[in-house]
Amino acid sequence: MINLKTILLVEDNPMDVELTLEALEENRLANRVVVANDGVEALEYLRCEGKYAHRNPENPAVVLLDIKMPRMDGKELLRIIRSDVNLNTLPVVMLTSSREEPDLICCYEMGVNAYVVKPVNFNDFMNAVKQLGIFWGLINEIPVNK
Amino acid sequence: MKFIQDKKIRFEYQITIIYLIIGILWIVFSDMVLESVLYPKNISLLTSAQSYKGIFYIFITSLLLFVLVKGHLKKLKKSETKLQEQIKKFELLNQEYKSLNQELEQRVLDRTSQLEASNKELEAFSYSVSHDLRAPLRHINGYIDLLKRRFPDSLPEKGQQYLDNISESAIQMGQLIDELLQFSRTSRQELKYFKLNMNALTEEAIKMIQYDNVGRKIDWLLKPLPEVWGDSGLLKMVWINLLSNAAKFTRKKEKALIEIECNDSANEFIFSVRDNGAGFDMKYAQKLFGVFQRLHSVAEYEGTGIGLANVQRIISRHGGRIWAEAQVDKGAIFYFTLPKNKKQS
Numbered sequence: 001m002i003n004l005k006t007i008l009l010v011e012d013n014p015m016d017v018e019l020t021l022e023a024l025e026e027n028r029l030a031n032r033v034v035v036a037n038d039g040v041e042a043l044e045y046l047r048c049e050g051k052y053a054h055r056n057p058e059n060p061a062v063v064l065l066d067i068k069m070p071r072m073d074g075k076e077l078l079r080i081i082r083s084d085v086n087l088n089t090l091p092v093v094m095l096t097s098s099r100e101e102p103d104l105i106c107c108y109e110m111g112v113n114a115y116v117v118k119p120v121n122f123n124d125f126m127n128a129v130k131q132l133g134i135f136w137g138l139i140n141e142i143p144v145n146k
Numbered sequence: 147m148k149f150i151q152d153k154k155i156r157f158e159y160q161i162t163i164i165y166l167i168i169g170i171l172w173i174v175f176s177d178m179v180l181e182s183v184l185y186p187k188n189i190s191l192l193t194s195a196q197s198y199k200g201i202f203y204i205f206i207t208s209l210l211l212f213v214l215v216k217g218h219l220k221k222l223k224k225s226e227t228k229l230q231e232q233i234k235k236f237e238l239l240n241q242e243y244k245s246l247n248q249e250l251e252q253r254v255l256d257r258t259s260q261l262e263a264s265n266k267e268l269e270a271f272s273y274s275v276s277h278d279l280r281a282p283l284r285h286i287n288g289y290i291d292l293l294k295r296r297f298p299d300s301l302p303e304k305g306q307q308y309l310d311n312i313s314e315s316a317i318q319m320g321q322l323i324d325e326l327l328q329f330s331r332t333s334r335q336e337l338k339y340f341k342l343n344m345n346a347l348t349e350e351a352i353k354m355i356q357y358d359n360v361g362r363k364i365d366w367l368l369k370p371l372p373e374v375w376g377d378s379g380l381l382k383m384v385w386i387n388l389l390s391n392a393a394k395f396t397r398k399k400e401k402a403l404i405e406i407e408c409n410d411s412a413n414e415f416i417f418s419v420r421d422n423g424a425g426f427d428m429k430y431a432q433k434l435f436g437v438f439q440r441l442h443s444v445a446e447y448e449g450t451g452i453g454l455a456n457v458q459r460i461i462s463r464h465g466g467r468i469w470a471e472a473q474v475d476k477g478a479i480f481y482f483t484l485p486k487n488k489k490q491s
Contacts, residue, residue, distance in 0.1 A: 013281060019288040068277050097284070098276035098327075120283050120320030122291040122313075 005061035007033045007137050010042040010077065011095075012069040019122075020064070020095075023129035029137055034060065039072025043080060046087055059090055062113075062136035067096040067103060075106060082111045089143050091136055095129075157218050164214070165207060172203055265334065272330050279323050286316040322438075325452045329437065333459050337377040339488055344371035344417070347378065348406055351385035355393050362402065364393060369407040372415055375488040380460045387453040388419045388480050394447055395423035395478070413486050414466070420479040425472040434470055457482070 007029065011017050017035050024030040036042035042065075044050040048057050063081070067074040074094060081087045093114040094107050104115055116132060119125045176199050184192040290313045294306065301309070345368065352366055374381075389404065396402035405420040426434075426441045433439045435458040440451040461468045465485045472478035 013285075015285045015288070016281065019285065019292075022288075022292060096277070097280045098273075100273055100276060101331075118280075118284055120280055120287060121317055122284070122287040125284060125288065126291075 005032070005058065005137070007133065008036060008042060008045060008060040008063045009033050009095075010036045010039065010063060010069070010074065011066045012037050013066075016066070016118075019125070020129055023126040024133045026126065027130055027133055029133040032137065038069040039074065039077035039080075042077055043072070046081070046090075047084075059087070059142075061140070061142065062091045062093055062132075064093050064095045064132065067094060067107075075103070075110070078107060078110050078112060091140065091142060093132060093136060095132070161211065161214050164210070168210070169203070169207070172206075268330065268334070272327055275323065276327050280320060283316045283320045283323075287313055290316075322450055325450055326437075329452055329456055329459070332380060332383070332456055333463075335380075337380065337463060339375050340378055341373055342376050342378050342381060343373055344381075344408070347382050348385050348389075351382060351389050354386060355390050358390070359393055362393075362397070364396070364402040364404060367403065367405040367407075369405075371406070371408045371417070372410070374415060374484045374486075376464050376484060377460075381464075384457050384460050384482070387457045388482075391453060391480075392419055392421035392423065392478075394449070395425070395442075396421050397423070397447075399423060410486070414483045415486060416481055416483050418479055418481045420477065422477040425474050425476050425478045427474055428472060431470060431472075435468065 007024070009017065009020060011020065021030045021033060021035075024033060034045060036045055042063070045052045045055070046059070046063075048055055065074040065077060074096070078092055078094075081090055081092060091113045092111075093116060094103075094112055095116050095118060096103070097118055099117045107115055114132075116128055119128060180192060180195050180199070184195065290309050293301075294309060348368060348371060352368070356364070389406075392404045393402070396404065399422055401422075403422045405418075407418055407420075409416045409418075424442065424447070430441050433441065435454045436451075437455045438451045439455070440449065458468050461482045461484070466483040468480070468482040470478055470480045
């Protein structure tokens with residue numbers, strides 16, 4: 001496993017962050033996760049600005065994106081990512097609490113790559129996150145030159 | 147003649163007739179009188195009397211004409227003012243009608259916008275419920291799970307059991323929230339009308355239920371059903387709910403029999419689902435379709451009690467009715483109707 005790409009987790013709730021990291025840890029994917037607490041911070045990371053000005057400028061393998069967040073929410077961030085020439089091929093997966101039809105339609109229209117509802121049952125949640133981590137972090141291929 | 151048939155002889159005829167009668171009488175009588183007095187003794191006086199008589203006659207008739215015309219004009223004026231009054235009244239009424247109409251239109255607009263606002267509020271509410279209420283439940287479950295994984299030995303068996311109970315309750319609450327949201331969605335979601343083959347829809351539902359009840363022997367008796375107008379997703383939900391209820395409540399019977407058929411009246415189809423299961427006491431029939439209402443204990447028959455509430459909502463949104471008949475331990479029959487013609491919404 002030479003592919004050292006990161007996973008960007010955009011999530012405002014610290015408990016959700018911890019539980020998601022726990023689930024990824026099962027597959028030793030947790031150490032590759034960067035956490036941003038809202039859309040603004042995530043955008044700073046993606047554009048290598050602010051406290052991320054000196055990071056390795058490679059794009060992450062996937063952005064796991066919550067919808068409801070303070071300042072800039074997930075849908076807004078998705079819209080910006082899709083309209084930014086440097087970011088528009090970035091895989092984005094919505095990882096959210098609920099299956100609201102209008103959200104689903106809106107996100108797919110804006111070009112989201114997947115939409116996952118966090119199950120209430122923790123075992124199901126672990127499974128979903130694990131599969132996401134493996135698929136987007138290891139199996140899926142993305143363009144390199146972007 | 148037509149004018150005679152009229153109750154009041156028209157004015158022009160009146161004047162002419164009066165003029166004619168008086169004229170003829172005047173000529174005849176005056177000539178008779180003059181001739182008897184003056185003829186043949188004084189011919190020249192007779193001639194001049196004749197011409198004075200003519201002048202006098204013209205004077206009298208013009209006076210008569212003046213009186214008659216004046217009288218008639220007065221009458222005309224009276225009826226005209228009456229007419230004008232009526233027109234004024236009519237215009238007033240018309241104005242009132244118009245303003246009432248406007249008021250009504252305004253009210254309809256107001257109500258519509260109120261409804262739209264409350265619908266939006268409801269949507270915002272259910273949106274926030276589905277997002278914000280599920281998150282803490284997920285956290286409760288997650289941390290209980292972590293606790294059990296990380297510290298399996300530091301909790302006595304009783305403690306583990308408590309944790310399991312907490313976790314089970316959280317999961318159940320999650321299910322309740324999901325079902326409530328589903329319920330509110332079925333009430334708001336727009337109906338998409340298509341001509342539906344009810345037999346196909348029912349068979350799909352039966353297949354699903356059979357899949358969930360592997361190993362059980364259920365005799366399905368599906369009679370020919372008509373085509374109806376309706377929303378396919380929602381009507382399938384109706385069948386799944388009614389049929390899975392029938393399957394659930396016949397679980398303790400050795401031979402489960404579920405019969406599906408349809409009768410019709412002049413303008414509606416009446417579908418029915420009959421089972422030979424646990425049934426219920428008709429005393430509680432009115433509770434059947436309430437949200438989270440149950441007539442059996444959870445331990446006996448699982449479920450949250452929202453299924454029939456959903457079914458009722460869907461049927462009433464299609465313009466139909468639903469009711470049930472049952473006897474304890476002898477089974478139940480659920481009926482629902484759908485209009486034969488597409489409901490205009």
